[in-house]
Amino acid sequence: MKKQPIILCFFLWTALAAFAQERIDLPLWPDGVPESNGITAEEINENNYFSNVSVPAMSVFKANPDKNTGTALIICPGGGYARQAAGHEGFQLTGWLNENGITAIILKYRLPNGHDFIPSKDALQAIRIVRSKAEEWGINPSKIGISGFSAGGHLASTAGTHFDYGNPEAEDPIARQSSRPDYMILFYPVISMKEGVTHVGSKRNLLGDNPTKEQMLEYSNELKVSAETPPTLLLLSDDDKGVIPQNSLDFYAALKNHKVPAAMYIFPEGGHGWGYKESFRYHHVWRILMIEWMMQQKILPDMIRQQN
Secondary structure (H helix, E strand, C coil): CCCHHHHHHHHHHHHHHHCCCEEEEEECCCCCCCCCCCCCCCCEECCCEEECCCCCEEEEEECCCCCCCCEEEEEECCCCCCEEECCCCCHHHHHHHHHCCEEEEEEECCCCCCCCCHHHHHHHHHHHHHHHCHHHHCCCCCCEEEEEECHHHHHHHHHCCCCCCCCCCCCCCCCCCCCCCCEEEEECCCCCCCCCCCCHHHHHHHHCCCCCHHHHHHCCHHHCCCCCCCCEEEEEECCCCCCCCHHHHHHHHHHHHCCCCEEEEEECCCCCCCCCCCCCCCHHHHHHHHHHHHHHCCCCCHHHHHHC
8 A cells, every 4th residue: 555656656757758748959051051140149048038049940849649730830939139038938838839739849040130031031941841841740731830929920920921932943852842831820029110110129130220211111011911921810918018019900900901811819908028928917818819719710620629
């Protein structure tokens, strides 16, 4: 009888171990980054807050095999394009996503340092890589989405408005893949570069101190929406003073003007940057809304509702 607690603990440990997350870390550019962002300082990781990122990578957390839906979500943490808050806007989401049958991919993208095209080049490359690995990772290549928080939301929406369908004649098999995300989930995103709407720090870090009119138009993503932009969910707070709701409102209006399926939930309070923090009043609510929207869009099957 005295051995029973030990036996029970053993079985509990093995049960928990069976659901341990499988993590795969890999570089975006195995042969070296195609161009420098000009950052020469050593990368810093302070409890999953990344700064000085000049070499991009991705961390893949595969869905639990018995719950895998074939859906994947690439996550772009925010941080004003000056750093990346990859904890509460990245890694903390992975267990919940896995339990809902979603393979979660955290993207550590190169910070722009005034090189406007570099972060989106990394995001589009990440989509191509995931699509090229779809069979190996148990992913449906038509259910690969991208998500982002704050400036990471700008990056995600850039991917959703600046993609291409791959080069079928390319020697590199990854380059043959489409970089179009199949859906987008944007949390309190920076969308526009317009004065009075944009987030000043994100704009400066992305475009530099003296951006041209062409740059501002190119990266005001509400102006780049087309009928081919993927279905989009927007989640934000009414009292957000960091990235004002007008960003999301303009993007939603553009999506509807092009008849792109979209939904937007504006919570009455919460400010900016709540991510996966349980202290956010609507932490449980937004997770339900997100999963329900994914089911409504047929990105996820109906069977997983109980996981929320």
